[in-house]
Amino acid sequence: MKAKTQQGLLFVISGPSGVGKNTILNQVLKRRPDIVYSISATTRAPRGNERDGVNYFFLTEEEFEKQIEAGGFLEWARVYDCYYGTPRKTVEHHLQNGTHVLLDVDIQGAAQIRRNYSGSIQIFLFPPSFQVLKERLLGRRTEDPTAIEKRLSYIKQELSAVGNYDYVVVNDEITEACRRVEAIISAEESRVSRGYWQDLLKDFKLDKI
Ligand code: ADP
Numbered sequence: 001m002k003a004k005t006q007q008g009l010l011f012v013i014s015g016p017s018g019v020g021k022n023t024i025l026n027q028v029l030k031r032r033p034d035i036v037y038s039i040s041a042t043t044r045a046p047r048g049n050e051r052d053g054v055n056y057f058f059l060t061e062e063e064f065e066k067q068i069e070a071g072g073f074l075e076w077a078r079v080y081d082c083y084y085g086t087p088r089k090t091v092e093h094h095l096q097n098g099t100h101v102l103l104d105v106d107i108q109g110a111a112q113i114r115r116n117y118s119g120s121i122q123i124f125l126f127p128p129s130f131q132v133l134k135e136r137l138l139g140r141r142t143e144d145p146t147a148i149e150k151r152l153s154y155i156k157q158e159l160s161a162v163g164n165y166d167y168v169v170v171n172d173e174i175t176e177a178c179r180r181v182e183a184i185i186s187a188e189e190s191r192v193s194r195g196y197w198q199d200l201l202k203d204f205k206l207d208k209i
């Protein structure tokens with residue numbers, strides 16, 4: 001359901017590294033091609049199959065800091081020793097045109113968005129257990145042991161932030177987790193307070209009846 005005259009909705013997804021954010025986002029976006037995924041900027045090195053402009057915009061520290069100074073980010077944070085940020089222009093452009101936007105940001109980024117965008121919808125992806133999370137991170141084979149340890153060391157801090165979110169979804173079985181995320185999106189689109197009913201009424205041409 002795409003809003004026509006209303007602002008698009010801003011969906012935020014967070015969760016610890018390896019919980020399955022990318023996996024779920026990719027599946028949900030396949031079924032909802034009307035939703036735009038915001039490609040973040042980062043100073044971390046690309047993983048094997050990652051491409052600039054597709055997975056991330058890969059920047060140097062200097063380039064990233066220039067963008068911070070220019071006000072180019074909607075939010076940004078240092079996560080696991082690298083910079084990550086959401087480019088402001090694209091997101092604002094899509095929202096203004098009534099297109100929904102989905103962000104994958106850490107708990108600091110989500111907090112910034114909560115402060116600056118009152119209508120954002122925030123979803124936290126929760127791992128079934130610490131053991132499963134560790135196995136997924138190891139199984140992905142994209143980080144060396146030091147980087148994996150670093151990521152796991154943030155787990156307490158990250159999971160403690162769940163109470164600040166609007167929704168929590170456990171990523172145990174993948175199909176079920178995706179179904180739940182999609183259900184949240186549909187429910188939020190259907191809220192009367194989003195004003196979509198104004199488009200429905202207009203299209204119905206009540207004054208011509
Ligand atoms: P994140 O984006 O949160 O860091 P990924 O999406 O890269 O996590 O997932 C980490 C690993 O776990 C990947 O290898 C992915 O295939 C796997 N994975 C994700 N969700 C599930 C699931 N529900 N069951 C089993 N494996 C999963």
Ligand code: 5GP
Binds near residue numbers: 041075105109110
């Ligand atoms: P990864 O390096 O595994 O792709 O991402 C590491 C962490 O950075 C994840 O927690 C992810 O949610 C977060 N992240 C990705 N993009 C952004 C962003 O634009 N802003 C913020 N604040 N965090 C991000």
